[in-house]
Amino acid sequence: MENFQYGYFDSRDRPPPIQIKHLQKDRISATVSQKLCLFRLFPIIFNDVIYTLPSIIVYKQLREMIDLVLSVPFRKLWLPTLRDLWAAFHQSMLNHFPSKMTPRLHFCSEYDKVINDYGPTIKQWCTRYEAFHSYFKKISLRSNNYKNIPKMLATRYRLKQTFISCRTVQLKTIDQTTVIQKVKNNFFDNLMKQTLIHHFGNISFSKDLQQCKKFYNQNVEYHRGSVYIMDFVNVHETPRFFQVVLILKMNYKWWLFVDLLETTCYNERFCAWEIKSMNNYSILDPHRLRYFYKGLDIYELENSSFVLFNARLTLY
Incomplete structure (x- = not known):
């Protein structure tokens, strides 16, 4: 794991x-985002040993549940699937990890009802609060002062952020670039x-073209070498990816010079999409992209390229 190239x-x-010591205590010391990253890359990092374990079915069922829960938009026809996955996951936990069953595990059974009543759960999660809280927990450990940390978070940090937000625009409406140079x-x-x-x-x-390493457009970061979702193809809504080869400027406007990748298939073993470059180059306007506004990384395994993310995307 330490030698893995992220x-x-x-x-x-x-x-x-x-x-x-983490395995002995059944607890990993990491933030929410770090745990989610580890969970997503788990089949990639431990690809040589993970599928020799009979209990891998637990991970695969939980992975499908999380992909559904983190989906925006969420189709209502997915609710029965989510309910069936929970039942199968609960049975697999009883078969493989009966001593690890905790009361908190029961919360998974409520997701289909919560989504049906209130919409996608990703719009209700408290990850940002946990990030703020983590900052104050570090201060408490260093200062040895543990007096009412949540109150300090609510009355000081959040109030200060509210005052700053009144005077500044949180979402950037201008384009930003880094490392501009000639082509x-x-x-x-x-x-x-x-x-x-x-x-x-x-x-x-x-003379006419300039390039940059990173380009920020409407709060989306475009980075050379990274992969993004362009659209969907066929009735199965298979995502179509492109890789940013260059970020070029021509006549005061930035363009993405991309390689349109071929989506080979979804690899069940790695829980990732297998892609392949066909040298199918094109030039895209970053303002017209509308699916999954986050860059993806390519991982090479068994002479193939893979990208993976936690969500089930749909056209509507």
Whole structure:
């Protein structure tokens, strides 16, 4: 686990190494985002040993439940599926981990009712509160002062943030870039040059184009080498991915020079989508992208490329 190479976006939530004392206490010391990252990448990190365990069925059932719970929008026809998954997951826990059954596990049985009454649960989760609370817990440990931490969080930190929010715009409406530089002619092959000329016309690559490493547009970060969801294909709503090759500026406007990837299949073993590059280049306007506004990392396993995320996406 310590030698695993996390991607650009996943490295921000890189979980700490799992130690023997964590296994003995049945508890991992990590934040919510770090635990979610570890849960999502679990089949990738431990791909050589995980599927030799009979209890892997527990992970797969829980993974399908979480993918549904974190989906926005959520189809009502998924509610029976979520209910059936809970029943199967509960039985698998009784078969493989009967001593690990806790009262909190019963909360999973309420998700279908909560979603049916109040909509997607992801709009109600308290991850941001946990992030604020984690900050104050660190201060309490260092200062040795544990007096009413939640009150201090509510009356000081949140109140201060409210005052700041009244004077500033939380969502950025302007474009931001980092590491802007000129484009070199020798970077493009013939297929890339044809794509650029077809879109921009007859231009000088070194004089008319600029590139950057990262581009922020409408609070979405586009990073070179990362993968994003473009749209869906066929009736099964298979996601179509693209990889950002370059972020180019032409006539005061930024464009994404991308490689449209081929989605091979969904790999049940790694709980990830297998993708393949076909050198199908295109130029996209970042303002027109509307699915899953977060970059994904590519992981190489068994001479194949995979991307994975926690959600079941749909057209409506």
